[in-house]
Amino acid sequence: MRAKDLNIAELVQFSPGYVGLQGRRLLIHDLFALGQFRRDLIETVGEDMGRRILTRKGFFWGQADAAGMQRLYQWDSLGEWIAASAALSQISGRAQMSTNITLLDEATGRIEVEMTTDNSAEVEEYRNELGKASKPVCWVTVGYASGYVSYCMGKSVYFVEAHCQAADAPGCVFVGKDVDSWGSVIEKDKPYFLAADIQKKVLELSRRIRNQQRTLVQQRNQLKTSLQPGVLSGIEVKSKSFRAVLDLAERVAAFDTTVLITGETGTGKEVLARHIHACSARKDGPFLAVNCSALPENLLESELFGHKAGSFTGAKTDQIGLFKAAEKGTIFLDEIGDISPQLQAKLLRVIQSREIKPVGDTRTQQIDVRVISATNRDLDQLAEEGAFRKDLLYRLRVVLVAVPPLRDRRDDILPLTRHFLDQFKRRHKIANLRLSPAVADVLTKYDWPGNVRELENALEHAAVLCADGLVTPDILPRDVAGSIPEKGVADRHGTLESLERQHIRRVLDQTGGNRAEAARSLGISESTLYRRLRDLPGSRT
Template identity: 50%
Template sequence: MKPRGTVLVVEDDEPMRQLLEDELREAHFDVMVAANGVEALDRMSDRGDVDVVVTDLVMPAMKGRELLSEIRLRDPDVPVVIITAFGSIESAVESMRAGAYHYVAKPFPIEHLLTTVEGALRQRRFGQELLGLRGTQGRTGIVAESPAMMTPLQTLLRAAPVDSPVLLIGESGTGKELLARALHAESPRRKAPFVAVNCSAIPETLLESQLFGYRRGAFTDAREDQRGLFQEAKGGTMFLDEIGDMPPALQGKLLRVLQEKEVHPLGAPAPVPVDVRIVSATNRNLELLVEEGRFRRDLYYRLEVIVVRVPPLRERVEDLVPLVAHLLDKHGKRLGRLRCTLTLEALDVLQRHDWPGNVRELENVIERGLVLGRDNVIGVEDLPPAIRMKPRPHSAPGRPCSLAELERDHIRRTLEAANGNRAAAARMLGLDRKTLYRKLKLYDIA
């Protein structure tokens, strides 16, 4: 059987060191041993592939705390499990604050140690997964491993070469502008401007002049000619966000842009031709607004040539981990928190949340964790109270299961049902094979 991972045992007491080595080998771990901290650091330098370190806290020469500090300097991603006597628990807790994964107090059942090492190994694998996912968004820069997100992305890519209007429909925070920018970047207009305007953020009295421009003397403060945003976007893409909030008086003028490819600046004697592609977005039900007489029917039919529905985050659960990896990388670089990861317990909390604010809310949570976290691993305590205090879903009597445990068991059962055929299991689970292989490695499923 392939070893589950490499564990370095650091223990000055030879009988105890031999016991730990034998038990860990029996549990199918590859084991290295060291009698002291200096020897342990030499072992790590020689091999360089240690997954978990198990070390006694009280040893001659280099203490466990000193060894922990050295390991954190050399390879901060390696989890360290501290073994301590009952009277030294306070020191073990201090070690956890200094970055240790967990501690085990003597005397302990060997099952307790094995469970702790297994948890540390899962954390190590998850941290490696997060680091490996960084920068894997592809040419569009969009995280889309779930079928729910792949479908709209593929539609956008098929629509990119032509100039037909595109309407993006989705909840606030789902990334509609990011998709619009990806569409522009994949289109023949990519070298021309991408101009975005939020139709609900600009007062009606200013929106018309902003979009269509004006001539000197058109109104009191019009002291010189001003090109509108449609003209600024010449040859490129005009993104109209929150199109459902556009004032009725301006909807007719937008219709003229779509039909005649021209704008009429305020105070101008004649229309001005424009060359833009129009991409619009809304989080509202435009069909309902049409029925209520609040949105022009003819404009709606002009805008909905290609409709792309952007799913909320709660419907694209396969994208949560890749999104977390992307956001850790994005904000970690800006905040000087490189190689920061997330504990599995924190991931469990994130997976339980229904994300009403979608990706924008997730981004805020990750940024908060990077700013307030004191270590290179964001834990549950670094998450907002409203998220971390959310109760677990109801489970059957007995020990509560985390979502990660439920997912691992479900994947294992599906793989068994598929007679070990990973491609078939991926289809049954609704995952692509790359995602399934990553989860098999994360959960140590052979």
């Protein structure tokens, strides 16, 4: 990292009641109040002691900034780390600052550096309250530069203000050198830093910063544990591809941006949307889902935005829409690719303005809702064809989460299967519901075009049909069961016929070839069994 590559916008976070600089809390302070404070301080404890207090304040500030910069970035060099103080000075509004290092020897800890400031807040603060100065007065800045560079060098470095804008110089110039380079010249300035005391404080502060970092790491780990990484609605995610999706979803949850979830039908897009909501600051607010393809356009509009009584036939009373009902929560718009161009335009306006206008109403209402949408269609393609507004697409897709189909995350099939079987055990009161080893193989090899939903349905089908709680391949729905490869036959897409053939063969094997017994077991007459055996292609009995 180089100092000139620091990006102010990336470093500072704003949220209600909080301004942060990468995890450290900042305070925006009024300059006039600071000026008053300086005057009171000088009047109360004298100029000399006031100067000490302000210098020390700056010193600790500089140390904290230097420690923060060390924690955040890998600096290309010690010089870059030191030069970053100028960027921080700009971020925090202290001054326009530049740094010029003329000597830097890491081995001996020797440094000579000149910092200059222009448009300095400290100069303005002084002059607002105390007028023109007769000597340099940027005590906080002197302390700051000393604290920052001392921390970087691991050695006392003192700055002295040579010229000050408060005393009508064209800019403030600060000359900094390590304690050895200064020699005895610095002795008269040292008391302002209370050097002996500050050395101890440096160590103490470094220790506190380290402790704080440890606490932060612990807190982060605790947060992760409470979230149970890699678990989605109680099911452990084993596949790498879906773990990555879950990871992205959890990271994006913290930000209030729109999210577009894409994926084939049945991949669990709504489950993921609920997960994002549950991991977000809105988790205590409502989560409302609407399937945009399920309602005709005019009803969908009133469902989303509400309507006034009498605005259309059947609108007997005022009705609040889902956007308002989801206030402080999340609205999930499924099948977003299916909404009409008119509704697309209205939705775009709502997302841009954060306001809704109920059908038949002239007034708008403010809303505070996070929008997550989903589709199984190719919105880029629809946008190219002009069927979906590009501007709306970009608004909805600030973050894109693409859910892989189940066949691309086969490691998740068995955990999902066990989860569903547990559900059906309770729902259908089948205490010993379980899988035969052969069925697990079939389930993990099948392609699941209908994804998780198809798996769930197939298992419920089998759970209801199984005789003694044992789910075997032959009672799976025929699409799934038909995919069982026969011995010696590479038939991946089996038919009902092939399934029937296998079943008849299996029963005949069990009865030792006794056709009468096999027919009884199959619940058909012996003549029907003969006919089946004759009609089935490839059958040689």
